[in-house]
Amino acid sequence: EPLTAYLEKDPQVKDAVGMMAMRKNSEIAPLSEYVPYGLTVNVNPVMVVIDKEILEHYGQAIPDYENWTMQDIMEIAKATTGTDPVTGKQTYGMSMIAAASANKNYIWASRAVNNDIYEWGDSLKNTKVNFVNDKTKEVFNYLTELSSYASPDYIEGLDMANAYTQDNNLAMFIIEDVYSAYNTIKAAGLEDKYMLAALPKIEDGEFKGITSSHMGDWNMAICNTSTQKDLAWEFMKFMVMDDVVQQWILDTYCIPANKEASGKLGEYMPADYADPISYVVSTSPLEFSASANNCYDSSNFGTFANDLTTVLNEMFQGNMDADAAMEYVKKNLDDYMSTLN
Structure with a gap:
């Protein structure tokens, strides 16, 4: 059940939460608008875990996550990939969200450069997806370069085996299960070794200055055949x-x-963990989620998530360049859009 009328009746609810379950639905509202269909109860923001010890060993300053940029991340990842000057062990600068979900790296990176690819029409079949553009190419090339500072075990998903331990060899890693990660760090007695950070701010456009960290959520909705919708809302x-x-x-x-x-x-946790999480929850736009935002929409566009994961992993392994990757995704998007007509 769309929640628009309920939120108009109780506007304090919308103001209270940092995210809502929102999608585009031409049967309810113009596709240029998001339709709220669920109230989010709890969230999982995408965050960066930073090993402060590794950064210190390489002479890297602890980043100010409210002001760092995509280039800052790249430079730290590059600087901390090599032989640790203190321990003599091999370290890697970055582990992104698991290769099996590589599309989620596209989400934050494309948001960071404000790669809005949609021209929404009256209906989905009249909507245009301008996927092949300079910003998409920039995102693909950025993520590919960032992957060059990852462990060789990243593609197989084995690079996190020592994460959250004293023997960790990753300077930074991007995660979705934040509270679980913190509890693991706490249980190991390593709260002083690590910290959390939000992903860089969006560079321009309507949401300039807002973190590119997106959030997953657990939400509640009202069944549209319910005979007790008002009680469900309460x-x-x-x-x-x-x-x-x-x-x-x-x-x-x-x-x-x-x-x-x-x-x-x-x-519940030290400021190095609590403050970055609260920062993301309190500043993220309501409509930005892992499924729908102004740069990415897997709920309306067929195999978009799978196609992005496929091409990114091919690029990470040197089997595809950005131009070929864009054409691959575009062809599948075009094929999908053609079925709507």
């Missing part, structure tokens, strides 16, 4: 607004979508 409000529920979410190692509640993470 329960959903309870789950995102009630103070006791927010305390319960925090106590069960989850990150509340409620912005005020996420600001209390400092009672």
Whole structure:
């Protein structure tokens, strides 16, 4: 059930949360608008874990995540790939989100450069996807270069075997399971060794200055055949607004979508972890998620996620360049769009 009318009736709910489950649906609203269909209860923001010891060994300053850039990440990754000057061990500068989900790296990188590829029409079949452009090429080349500072085990998903340990050899790694990662670090007694950071800010456009970190979520929706829609809404409000529920979410190692509640993470973890998480939750636009945003929409466009994962992994292994990758994805997008007509 679309929640637009409910949110108009209770605007404080929309103001309270840092993310909502939103999609585009031409049967409900113009495709230029997002339709809220679920209230997000808790979130999983994409974050960067930084091994402060490795950076220190290479003489790299701890980054200011509220102001660092994509180029800063690249330079740190390059500088920390090699033989650790202190330990003599091989280290790698970056592990991105797992190669099996490489499309999610495209999401944050394309958001960072504001690669808005959509011209929304009255319906999906009248929508244009301008995927082949200079910014897409920039994103592909950036991620490919960044992958050159990853462990050879990255493609197989084995490079994280020693992550969160004293023997970790990754200067930075991008993750989606933030609270679980923190608990692992805490259990190992390594809270001082690591820290979290948000991904760089979006460089230009409507959302300039907002972090490119997107969020996954756990949300609640109203069944559109329900005979008790108003009661369902009251329960959903309870789950995102009630103070006791927010305390319960925090106590069960989850990150509340409620912005005020996420600001209390400092009672559960050091500032190096709590502050970056709260920063992402409190500043991210409501419509930016891992499934739908102004640069990426896997809910409306067929095999988009799989195609991106395929070409990125081919590029990471040197089997494809950016131009070939763009043409591969474009062909599948065009084939999909043609089926709508």
